[in-house]
Amino acid sequence: MAMVKVVEVGGRGRAMVAAVPIAAGQVLLAESPLLLYIDASAAASPSPAFCDHCSRTLPSLSPSIIPCPSCSQAAFCSSACASAASHPPHVCQALRKLQSSAIDLHSQTQLRFLIAAYNLVLAAPSLFQQLLQMEGSSVIDSHAVFLHPFIQELVKSWPLQNVSVQLTGALLQKDNRNAFAIMAPSSEPGVRRVRAYALYSQASFFNHDCLPNACRFDYVDDPDKPNSSIFIRALHDISPGNEVCLSYFPINWNLAERRNRLLQDYGFECTCERCVVEDQWDDEGEGHCNTEEEDFHLGHSEHKGDEEMDDDDSENAADDFPHAMFFVKHLCPCEDCGGTMAPILPEQLVEELGSGCSRSMECNMCGYLRTNEEFLQDLEEQKGMET
Numbered sequence: 516m517a518m519v520k521v522v523e524v525g526g527r528g529r530a531m532v533a534a535v536p537i538a539a540g541q542v543l544l545a546e547s548p549l550l551l552y553i554d555a556s557a558a559a560s561p562s563p564a565f566c567d568h569c570s571r572t573l574p575s576l577s578p579s580i581i582p583c584p585s586c587s588q589a590a591f592c593s594s595a596c597a598s599a600a601s602h603p604p605h606v607c608q609a610l611r612k613l614q615s616s617a618i619d620l621h622s623q624t625q626l627r628f629l630i631a632a633y634n635l636v637l638a639a640p641s642l643f644q645q646l647l648q649m650e651g652s653s654v655i656d657s658h659a660v661f662l663h664p665f666i667q668e669l670v671k672s673w674p675l676q677n678v679s680v681q682l683t684g685a686l687l688q689k690d691n692r693n694a695f696a697i698m699a700p701s702s703e704p705g706v707r708r709v710r711a712y713a714l715y716s717q718a719s720f721f722n723h724d725c726l727p728n729a730c731r732f733d734y735v736d737d738p739d740k741p742n743s744s745i746f747i748r749a750l751h752d753i754s755p756g757n758e759v760c761l762s763y764f765p766i767n768w769n770l771a772e773r774r775n776r777l778l779q780d781y782g783f784e785c786t787c788e789r790c791v792v793e794d795q796w797d798d799e800g801e802g803h804c805n806t807e808e809e810d811f812h813l814g815h816s817e818h819k820g821d822e823e824m825d826d827d828d829s830e831n832a833a834d835d836f837p838h839a840m841f842f843v844k845h846l847c848p849c850e851d852c853g854g855t856m857a858p859i860l861p862e863q864l865v866e867e868l869g870s871g872c873s874r875s876m877e878c879n880m881c882g883y884l885r886t887n888e889e890f891l892q893d894l895e896e897q898k899g900m901e902t
Protein backbone atom coordinates (compact mmCIF):
# COMPACT_ATOMS: atom_id res chain seq x y z
CA MET A 516 0.00 0.00 0.00
CA ALA A 517 1.27 3.47 -0.89
CA MET A 518 2.45 5.44 2.12
CA VAL A 519 1.93 8.81 0.43
CA LYS A 520 -0.67 10.20 -1.94
CA VAL A 521 -0.93 13.26 -4.18
CA VAL A 522 -3.42 16.00 -3.26
CA GLU A 523 -4.01 19.60 -4.41
CA VAL A 524 -2.99 22.22 -1.85
CA GLY A 525 -4.04 25.85 -2.35
CA GLY A 526 -1.13 28.02 -3.53
CA ARG A 527 1.30 25.07 -3.71
CA GLY A 528 -0.13 22.99 -6.57
CA ARG A 529 0.01 19.24 -6.08
CA ALA A 530 1.57 17.98 -2.86
CA MET A 531 2.46 14.66 -1.27
CA VAL A 532 0.66 13.87 1.98
CA ALA A 533 1.00 10.88 4.30
CA ALA A 534 -1.64 8.27 3.46
CA VAL A 535 -0.87 6.21 6.60
CA PRO A 536 0.99 6.88 9.86
CA ILE A 537 4.68 7.13 8.94
CA ALA A 538 7.41 6.45 11.50
CA ALA A 539 10.64 8.46 11.73
CA GLY A 540 13.22 6.72 9.54
CA GLN A 541 10.70 4.90 7.36
CA VAL A 542 11.33 4.91 3.60
CA LEU A 543 8.03 6.32 2.37
CA LEU A 544 8.85 6.19 -1.35
CA ALA A 545 11.46 4.33 -3.42
CA GLU A 546 11.34 5.01 -7.13
CA SER A 547 13.46 4.56 -10.23
CA PRO A 548 13.86 7.54 -12.57
CA LEU A 549 11.65 8.33 -15.52
CA LEU A 550 14.63 10.02 -17.14
CA LEU A 551 18.30 10.34 -16.14
CA TYR A 552 21.07 12.21 -17.93
CA ILE A 553 24.75 12.69 -17.24
CA ASP A 554 26.05 16.20 -16.51
CA ALA A 555 28.14 17.48 -19.46
CA SER A 556 31.19 18.23 -17.27
CA ALA A 557 31.14 14.65 -15.95
CA ALA A 558 30.66 13.30 -19.48
CA ALA A 559 33.51 15.45 -20.82
CA SER A 560 36.17 13.49 -18.90
CA PRO A 561 38.67 11.78 -21.24
CA SER A 562 36.90 8.46 -20.75
CA PRO A 563 33.40 7.91 -19.34
CA ALA A 564 33.53 8.10 -15.54
CA PHE A 565 29.88 7.17 -14.98
CA CYS A 566 27.55 4.59 -16.50
CA ASP A 567 25.60 6.39 -19.22
CA HIS A 568 22.36 4.69 -18.14
CA CYS A 569 22.36 4.60 -14.31
CA SER A 570 25.29 6.97 -13.53
CA ARG A 571 27.16 4.41 -11.38
CA THR A 572 30.88 5.21 -11.03
CA LEU A 573 32.87 3.19 -13.59
CA PRO A 574 36.09 1.88 -12.07
CA SER A 575 38.89 2.57 -14.57
CA LEU A 576 40.24 -0.50 -16.35
CA SER A 577 37.51 -2.75 -14.97
CA PRO A 578 36.82 -5.66 -17.36
CA SER A 579 33.11 -5.44 -16.52
CA ILE A 580 32.72 -2.03 -18.22
CA ILE A 581 30.86 -2.23 -21.54
CA PRO A 582 31.83 0.59 -23.91
CA CYS A 583 29.29 1.86 -26.44
CA PRO A 584 30.24 0.16 -29.75
CA SER A 585 29.81 3.35 -31.76
CA CYS A 586 31.03 6.20 -29.57
CA SER A 587 33.84 6.71 -27.11
CA GLN A 588 31.71 8.92 -24.88
CA ALA A 589 29.41 6.36 -23.31
CA ALA A 590 30.06 3.18 -21.36
CA PHE A 591 27.88 1.01 -19.16
CA CYS A 592 28.32 -0.79 -15.85
CA SER A 593 26.31 -3.88 -16.86
CA SER A 594 24.71 -5.57 -19.84
CA ALA A 595 21.29 -4.54 -18.49
CA CYS A 596 22.33 -0.86 -18.63
CA ALA A 597 23.96 -1.34 -22.06
CA SER A 598 20.75 -2.73 -23.53
CA ALA A 599 18.43 -0.14 -21.95
CA ALA A 600 16.62 2.28 -24.23
CA SER A 601 18.54 5.36 -23.09
CA HIS A 602 21.39 5.17 -25.67
CA PRO A 603 20.01 3.91 -28.99
CA PRO A 604 21.97 4.78 -32.18
CA HIS A 605 20.09 8.06 -32.83
CA VAL A 606 20.81 9.29 -29.28
CA CYS A 607 24.41 8.14 -29.58
CA GLN A 608 24.79 10.13 -32.80
CA ALA A 609 23.22 13.27 -31.26
CA LEU A 610 25.50 13.07 -28.19
CA ARG A 611 28.55 12.67 -30.44
CA LYS A 612 27.60 15.79 -32.41
CA LEU A 613 26.96 17.67 -29.17
CA GLN A 614 30.30 16.73 -27.64
CA SER A 615 32.22 17.83 -30.71
CA SER A 616 30.48 21.23 -30.68
CA ALA A 617 31.85 24.39 -29.09
CA ILE A 618 28.77 24.99 -26.92
CA ASP A 619 29.47 25.78 -23.26
CA LEU A 620 29.14 22.92 -20.75
CA HIS A 621 26.07 24.33 -18.99
CA SER A 622 24.16 24.51 -22.29
CA GLN A 623 25.47 21.06 -23.21
CA THR A 624 23.96 19.68 -20.00
CA GLN A 625 20.60 21.20 -20.89
CA LEU A 626 20.87 19.82 -24.43
CA ARG A 627 21.63 16.38 -22.96
CA PHE A 628 18.35 16.69 -21.04
CA LEU A 629 16.50 17.70 -24.22
CA ILE A 630 18.01 14.77 -26.17
CA ALA A 631 16.87 12.38 -23.39
CA ALA A 632 13.41 14.00 -23.26
CA TYR A 633 12.84 13.93 -27.04
CA ASN A 634 14.07 10.32 -27.04
CA LEU A 635 11.28 9.49 -24.54
CA VAL A 636 8.74 10.53 -27.20
CA LEU A 637 10.01 7.60 -29.29
CA ALA A 638 11.12 5.14 -26.59
CA ALA A 639 8.39 5.53 -23.97
CA PRO A 640 5.51 7.83 -25.01
CA SER A 641 3.59 7.26 -21.77
CA LEU A 642 6.62 8.40 -19.73
CA PHE A 643 6.91 11.45 -21.98
CA GLN A 644 3.27 12.27 -21.11
CA GLN A 645 4.15 11.97 -17.40
CA LEU A 646 7.03 14.37 -17.96
CA LEU A 647 4.64 16.84 -19.62
CA GLN A 648 2.32 16.63 -16.58
CA MET A 649 5.06 17.82 -14.23
CA GLU A 650 5.07 21.34 -12.80
CA GLY A 651 6.54 23.99 -15.12
CA SER A 652 4.74 26.14 -17.65
CA SER A 653 5.62 26.77 -21.31
CA VAL A 654 7.93 29.72 -20.83
CA ILE A 655 9.86 30.63 -23.95
CA ASP A 656 12.68 32.49 -22.25
CA SER A 657 15.92 33.63 -23.88
CA HIS A 658 17.63 30.38 -22.93
CA ALA A 659 14.97 28.28 -24.67
CA VAL A 660 15.30 30.53 -27.74
CA PHE A 661 19.10 30.08 -27.63
CA LEU A 662 18.98 26.27 -27.19
CA HIS A 663 16.15 25.47 -29.58
CA PRO A 664 18.10 25.71 -32.90
CA PHE A 665 20.74 23.37 -31.42
CA ILE A 666 18.26 20.70 -30.35
CA GLN A 667 16.40 21.04 -33.65
CA GLU A 668 19.66 20.30 -35.47
CA LEU A 669 20.61 17.42 -33.12
CA VAL A 670 17.27 15.58 -33.56
CA LYS A 671 16.50 16.59 -37.14
CA SER A 672 16.73 13.02 -38.50
CA TRP A 673 14.48 11.59 -35.74
CA PRO A 674 10.86 10.70 -36.63
CA LEU A 675 9.39 13.38 -34.32
CA GLN A 676 6.20 15.26 -35.12
CA ASN A 677 6.70 18.23 -32.85
CA VAL A 678 10.02 19.92 -32.07
CA SER A 679 8.75 23.44 -31.48
CA VAL A 680 10.36 26.17 -29.42
CA GLN A 681 7.23 26.04 -27.20
CA LEU A 682 7.84 22.37 -26.42
CA THR A 683 11.56 22.94 -25.88
CA GLY A 684 10.73 25.81 -23.49
CA ALA A 685 8.19 23.69 -21.59
CA LEU A 686 10.59 20.77 -21.28
CA LEU A 687 13.35 22.99 -19.93
CA GLN A 688 10.92 24.28 -17.29
CA LYS A 689 10.02 20.71 -16.25
CA ASP A 690 13.72 19.98 -15.85
CA ASN A 691 14.37 23.14 -13.87
CA ARG A 692 11.51 22.57 -11.44
CA ASN A 693 11.67 18.82 -10.96
CA ALA A 694 15.16 17.39 -11.56
CA PHE A 695 17.14 15.98 -8.63
CA ALA A 696 20.93 16.33 -8.84
CA ILE A 697 22.86 13.10 -8.27
CA MET A 698 26.20 13.93 -6.72
CA ALA A 699 29.55 12.42 -7.67
CA PRO A 700 31.61 10.79 -4.90
CA SER A 701 33.32 13.58 -2.99
CA SER A 702 37.06 13.83 -3.69
CA GLU A 703 37.64 16.09 -0.69
CA PRO A 704 35.44 17.50 2.11
CA GLY A 705 33.12 20.25 0.95
CA VAL A 706 33.76 19.66 -2.78
CA ARG A 707 30.53 18.51 -4.40
CA ARG A 708 30.17 17.82 -8.08
CA VAL A 709 27.04 16.76 -9.90
CA ARG A 710 27.37 13.54 -11.91
CA ALA A 711 23.84 13.36 -13.31
CA TYR A 712 20.29 14.64 -12.99
CA ALA A 713 17.16 12.52 -12.68
CA LEU A 714 13.41 13.13 -12.87
CA TYR A 715 10.98 10.85 -11.04
CA SER A 716 7.22 10.58 -11.66
CA GLN A 717 6.17 10.43 -8.01
CA ALA A 718 9.06 12.19 -6.26
CA SER A 719 8.42 15.27 -8.42
CA PHE A 720 5.26 15.89 -6.34
CA PHE A 721 7.13 16.71 -3.11
CA ASN A 722 6.94 20.39 -2.27
CA HIS A 723 9.72 22.28 -0.50
CA ASP A 724 10.00 23.31 3.13
CA CYS A 725 13.08 24.89 4.73
CA LEU A 726 12.39 22.65 7.78
CA PRO A 727 11.59 19.45 5.87
CA ASN A 728 10.05 16.38 7.47
CA ALA A 729 11.67 14.00 4.96
CA CYS A 730 14.83 13.84 2.87
CA ARG A 731 16.09 11.93 -0.13
CA PHE A 732 18.83 9.32 -0.25
CA ASP A 733 20.45 7.63 -3.21
CA TYR A 734 22.93 4.79 -3.24
CA VAL A 735 24.17 5.07 -6.82
CA ASP A 736 27.44 3.23 -6.25
CA ASP A 737 26.04 0.58 -3.89
CA PRO A 738 26.19 -2.79 -5.66
CA ASP A 739 23.44 -4.18 -3.40
CA LYS A 740 20.78 -1.54 -4.07
CA PRO A 741 18.56 -0.59 -7.07
CA ASN A 742 21.17 2.03 -7.68
CA SER A 743 19.41 4.71 -9.70
CA SER A 744 16.42 4.74 -7.33
CA ILE A 745 15.62 7.60 -5.03
CA PHE A 746 14.63 6.79 -1.43
CA ILE A 747 12.57 9.32 0.51
CA ARG A 748 12.96 8.82 4.24
CA ALA A 749 10.94 10.45 7.06
CA LEU A 750 12.83 12.63 9.56
CA HIS A 751 10.00 12.56 12.10
CA ASP A 752 6.79 10.64 12.66
CA ILE A 753 4.21 11.99 10.18
CA SER A 754 0.46 11.66 10.75
CA PRO A 755 -1.93 10.75 7.91
CA GLY A 756 -3.02 13.85 5.94
CA ASN A 757 0.08 15.87 6.84
CA GLU A 758 2.15 17.14 3.94
CA VAL A 759 5.54 15.52 3.36
CA CYS A 760 8.13 18.07 2.23
CA LEU A 761 11.78 17.94 1.21
CA SER A 762 14.34 20.72 1.20
CA TYR A 763 15.35 21.39 -2.40
CA PHE A 764 18.91 22.29 -1.27
CA PRO A 765 21.17 21.81 1.78
CA ILE A 766 19.29 22.72 4.95
CA ASN A 767 22.03 25.07 6.23
CA TRP A 768 21.60 27.65 3.44
CA ASN A 769 20.84 31.11 4.76
CA LEU A 770 17.64 33.06 4.10
CA ALA A 771 18.97 35.07 1.13
CA GLU A 772 20.40 31.98 -0.59
CA ARG A 773 17.16 30.07 -0.10
CA ARG A 774 15.00 32.94 -1.34
CA ASN A 775 17.11 33.45 -4.46
CA ARG A 776 17.10 29.78 -5.40
CA LEU A 777 13.38 29.29 -4.75
CA LEU A 778 12.40 32.35 -6.73
CA GLN A 779 14.80 31.88 -9.63
CA ASP A 780 14.58 28.11 -10.12
CA TYR A 781 11.20 27.21 -8.62
CA GLY A 782 9.19 30.41 -9.12
CA PHE A 783 7.78 30.87 -5.63
CA GLU A 784 8.36 32.82 -2.44
CA CYS A 785 8.70 30.58 0.60
CA THR A 786 6.46 31.41 3.55
CA CYS A 787 7.48 28.48 5.74
CA GLU A 788 7.80 28.88 9.50
CA ARG A 789 11.60 29.17 9.31
CA CYS A 790 11.56 31.87 6.62
CA VAL A 791 9.03 33.90 8.62
CA VAL A 792 11.25 33.78 11.74
CA GLU A 793 14.47 34.56 9.87
CA ASP A 794 12.78 37.38 7.96
CA GLN A 795 11.97 39.00 11.31
CA TRP A 796 15.64 38.85 12.28
CA ASP A 797 16.47 40.76 9.13
CA ASP A 798 13.73 43.32 9.88
CA GLU A 799 15.05 43.75 13.41
CA GLY A 800 18.52 44.38 11.95
CA GLU A 801 19.99 41.60 14.04
CA GLY A 802 21.51 40.06 10.94
CA HIS A 803 22.47 36.92 12.81
CA CYS A 804 22.22 33.41 11.51
CA ASN A 805 22.89 34.62 8.01
CA THR A 806 25.91 32.48 7.38
CA GLU A 807 26.23 28.75 7.34
CA GLU A 808 28.71 28.94 10.22
CA GLU A 809 26.30 30.93 12.34
CA ASP A 810 23.43 28.62 11.50
CA PHE A 811 25.58 25.69 12.44
CA HIS A 812 26.85 27.28 15.63
CA LEU A 813 23.40 28.27 16.81
CA GLY A 814 22.21 24.84 15.88
CA HIS A 815 24.51 23.46 18.55
CA SER A 816 23.88 26.04 21.23
CA GLU A 817 20.86 24.34 22.76
CA HIS A 818 22.07 20.92 23.71
CA LYS A 819 19.66 18.21 24.58
CA GLY A 820 19.69 14.48 24.53
CA ASP A 821 18.16 12.80 21.50
CA GLU A 822 15.52 11.13 23.62
CA GLU A 823 14.60 14.49 25.10
CA MET A 824 14.01 16.16 21.77
CA ASP A 825 10.31 16.20 21.21
CA ASP A 826 8.03 18.93 19.89
CA ASP A 827 7.48 20.47 23.32
CA ASP A 828 11.19 20.89 23.84
CA SER A 829 11.59 22.48 20.42
CA GLU A 830 9.09 25.11 21.48
CA ASN A 831 11.17 25.82 24.59
CA ALA A 832 14.43 26.23 22.65
CA ALA A 833 16.22 29.57 22.50
CA ASP A 834 13.78 32.38 21.67
CA ASP A 835 16.08 33.77 19.02
CA PHE A 836 16.47 30.47 17.23
CA PRO A 837 13.35 28.39 17.76
CA HIS A 838 14.47 25.80 15.23
CA ALA A 839 17.80 25.08 16.91
CA MET A 840 16.73 21.55 17.80
CA PHE A 841 16.10 20.71 14.17
CA PHE A 842 19.69 21.56 13.23
CA VAL A 843 21.23 19.90 16.27
CA LYS A 844 19.51 16.73 15.29
CA HIS A 845 19.44 16.84 11.49
CA LEU A 846 22.42 18.86 10.19
CA CYS A 847 25.37 16.57 9.46
CA PRO A 848 28.24 17.45 11.84
CA CYS A 849 30.92 16.61 9.25
CA GLU A 850 32.90 19.64 8.09
CA ASP A 851 31.47 21.39 5.00
CA CYS A 852 28.96 18.59 4.39
CA GLY A 853 25.59 20.31 4.81
CA GLY A 854 23.82 16.95 4.49
CA THR A 855 20.70 15.97 6.40
CA MET A 856 20.89 13.31 9.12
CA ALA A 857 17.87 10.99 8.97
CA PRO A 858 16.97 8.26 11.41
CA ILE A 859 17.32 4.64 10.38
CA LEU A 860 14.70 2.13 11.46
CA PRO A 861 16.02 -0.80 13.53
CA GLU A 862 15.20 -3.33 10.79
CA GLN A 863 16.99 -1.23 8.16
CA LEU A 864 19.94 -0.95 10.52
CA VAL A 865 20.29 -4.69 10.75
CA GLU A 866 19.87 -5.04 6.98
CA GLU A 867 22.42 -2.35 6.16
CA LEU A 868 24.97 -2.68 8.93
CA GLY A 869 24.49 -6.11 10.47
CA SER A 870 23.13 -6.95 13.89
CA GLY A 871 24.76 -5.42 16.94
CA CYS A 872 25.18 -1.99 15.37
CA SER A 873 23.69 0.84 17.37
CA ARG A 874 24.00 3.57 14.77
CA SER A 875 20.76 5.39 14.40
CA MET A 876 21.20 8.36 12.04
CA GLU A 877 22.62 8.49 8.51
CA CYS A 878 23.70 11.54 6.48
CA ASN A 879 22.11 11.68 3.04
CA MET A 880 25.14 13.46 1.59
CA CYS A 881 28.36 11.95 2.96
CA GLY A 882 26.89 8.75 4.44
CA TYR A 883 28.19 9.51 7.97
CA LEU A 884 26.56 7.20 10.51
CA ARG A 885 26.07 8.38 14.09
CA THR A 886 25.18 6.41 17.19
CA ASN A 887 22.90 7.82 19.85
CA GLU A 888 25.86 7.67 22.24
CA GLU A 889 28.11 9.68 19.90
CA PHE A 890 25.36 12.22 19.43
CA LEU A 891 24.87 12.71 23.18
CA GLN A 892 28.64 12.93 23.68
CA ASP A 893 28.92 15.61 20.96
CA LEU A 894 26.17 17.58 22.64
CA GLU A 895 27.89 17.38 26.02
CA GLU A 896 31.23 18.50 24.54
CA GLN A 897 29.60 21.41 22.74
CA LYS A 898 27.78 22.43 25.90
CA GLY A 899 31.05 22.33 27.81
CA MET A 900 32.72 24.62 25.27
CA GLU A 901 29.95 27.18 25.51
CA THR A 902 29.74 27.48 29.29
Ligand SMILES: C[S@@+](CC[C@H](N)C(=O)[O-])C[C@H]1O[C@@H](n2cnc3c(N)ncnc32)[C@H](O)[C@@H]1O
Binds near residue numbers: 530722782783784
Ligand atom coordinates in the same frame (compact mmCIF):
# COMPACT_ATOMS: atom_id res chain seq x y z
C1 LIG B 1 8.94 19.61 -7.69
S1 LIG B 1 7.51 20.54 -7.97
C2 LIG B 1 6.53 20.05 -6.60
C3 LIG B 1 5.11 19.62 -7.00
C4 LIG B 1 4.25 20.72 -7.57
N1 LIG B 1 3.58 21.44 -6.50
C5 LIG B 1 3.25 20.16 -8.57
O1 LIG B 1 2.10 20.61 -8.57
O2 LIG B 1 3.62 19.34 -9.38
C6 LIG B 1 8.14 22.11 -7.54
C7 LIG B 1 7.15 23.22 -7.67
O3 LIG B 1 6.12 23.13 -6.67
C8 LIG B 1 5.78 24.42 -6.17
N2 LIG B 1 6.19 24.49 -4.75
C9 LIG B 1 7.03 23.67 -4.10
N3 LIG B 1 7.14 23.97 -2.82
C10 LIG B 1 6.35 25.05 -2.60
C11 LIG B 1 6.06 25.85 -1.47
N4 LIG B 1 6.62 25.62 -0.28
N5 LIG B 1 5.21 26.88 -1.63
C12 LIG B 1 4.64 27.15 -2.84
N6 LIG B 1 4.87 26.43 -3.96
C13 LIG B 1 5.73 25.38 -3.85
C14 LIG B 1 6.56 25.42 -7.00
O4 LIG B 1 5.76 25.78 -8.10
C15 LIG B 1 7.74 24.59 -7.49
O5 LIG B 1 8.31 25.08 -8.68
